[in-house]
Amino acid sequence: MSEVSIYWLQQVLNALQLSSIYALIALGYSMVYGILTMINFAHGDVFMVGAFLCFLAATLLDLPFVPTLLLTMTGAALLGVLIERLAYKPLRNAPRVSAIITALGVGLFLENLTLAFYPYPQNVPTLIENINWDLGGVSLSSLQLIIISLSLTLMLVLDYVVQRTPVGMAMRAISWDKTYVPLMGVPVDLIISITFAIGAALAGAAGTMYALAYPVIDPYMGIMVGWKAFIAAVVGGIGNMRGAMIGAFILGGVEIMVVAVLPSTYRDLVVFSLLLALIVIRPHGILGQPRVQKV
């Protein structure tokens, strides 16, 4: 292969790694929006807490990769349910803006709480032995392989849960209609909590992988990554899970390509301009359905 094509293949691989992390977080945004039509702005900070839980498990408990991942996912899921029960549930019938502001507040609270314990960036130890395979000039590390394959597995499992299981059916039913579905015996509160738990667990998994791939973590890391994942969800059509995955791969691709062509400081500028253009042109995203406004 020529030098140029090897370079671009390498970039595609890097884009895949970044995108699969974005996709896991974007799914959480999209699931919550699908069910509650609410933007959970604290989701990026759940991801950050996930990264810190991974750091704690690896340094304090000396756990290897798989228990760390499970612990992080469980911890993040609990946090997600706790936030939903304490902060969002009382506001379910309040004006929409109240819930958004509360979510912003919860996010800032999580950031500053973590900052109180860790005022400086922390280094996460390596949990996965670093092996590099050389595939005809393109190098693939064991970490990249694990991140990409694990994210894909989690996404396939989620897709199965949502499309084929009773819980998934209840989720889809609630996002379809909130007045009559509870009358059919669907436990709305439980399903909403489960949705938050799944979304937060995915964010926790993303946090673990992010912490391993980019091992310097700080309490404010969730803001940018969270917003990017949110953009991915909007690009794909928020509320639509397959859309969230597609959006994440588009976003990750754009980011890596921008960095490959322009100075890296232009990344956010390009990404947010893209979002702005997309919202004005096609507000419902790639796979989303436009909502008809009735008068």
Add this chain to the structure above:
Amino acid sequence: MRATLGVFWDRLMEQRWLLPLLVAVGLALAFAIPQFRLVNNYVQLVMILAGINIILATSLNLVNGYMGEFSLAHAGFMAVGAYTSVLLTLHVFPVAAYPGLFHLSVLAGGLVSALLGLLVAIPSFKVRGDYLAIITLAFLMIVKSALENIDVIGGPRGISGIPRLTTLPLVFCWTVALVWLLRNFVYSSFGRGVLAIREDEIASELMSVDTKRVKVLAFMLSAFCAGIAGALFAHLLQFISPRVFDIVKTTEILIMVYLGGIASIGGSIIGATLYTILLEVLRPSTVAGLLSWLPAVVFDPLNEHFIRHLGVLRMIIMPLLLVLVMLYWPRGIMGMRDFRGFIPLRDRLAHRAATPRGPTRNGTADSH
């Protein structure tokens, strides 16, 4: 006794001279304080900050409270105003040569910011609710990212060595002028249009409200005020960088607005003042000073375990406060109400006969 006091209070509140009198007294104080050193510099600084925060909160309330949208762009407008005015004072009108032209550069900061407000207003014709919130957020991020990428104005390092030109009388005058402007806008026919858009955009369009014009005016006015506040803030801080104006700054302003209560000028004034004071009171040195009369047996452990950590604690307390306000006190201190002195006489007379104006919370800020 209590009834007499109540009647007296009502009578007092309805006097036409009350508000001008308060402003005149305030103005006299604003000039007297720095002149005769009535309070120390620190208290003066807090007063200036409170004035800037009042401008920010009332102007954000116009979009987020009266119009019922959710804008996150306020810190971005502040940044635009701050950078414009600082570049003008540093490079176009050096203070040494033209001391009076500083006011012009503050005004220019507001005007450029208002122009950019137009950029946010145009998408708002088509997009509402969550998506408009995202657009304003994207605007904030783009402003920050653009400022970081322009190396001539310092890039991520920002600009330092700005002369300190913001004084208490200046901030007082701007605050009064802008609050007066916003109050007049809110009670004008455009203000009625803003309220109508919040309650039902389509219905208001049918009732011949020029929704586009109203939105453009509201966004531009709000951005103008934020730009002025940013310019004043920059010449107070003497240092600006893109990081000063990030999402955290917007969140601070949101806390002031929602603590004070939406759709209330008086509420925003109270919210901003309260927030500024609370933030200062919760500093370790202030609390230690306030509690220093306690015997050492009580004070020392308190200091050791609590007061010394307040610097971090208050950063946790503030967002928690926002969440608690939203959960238990969603209307804030004066949500949907206002000081009687701010409400025009004709409205007061109209409402006296009718039942007290009940807030129509259902559907507020809801995009259908």
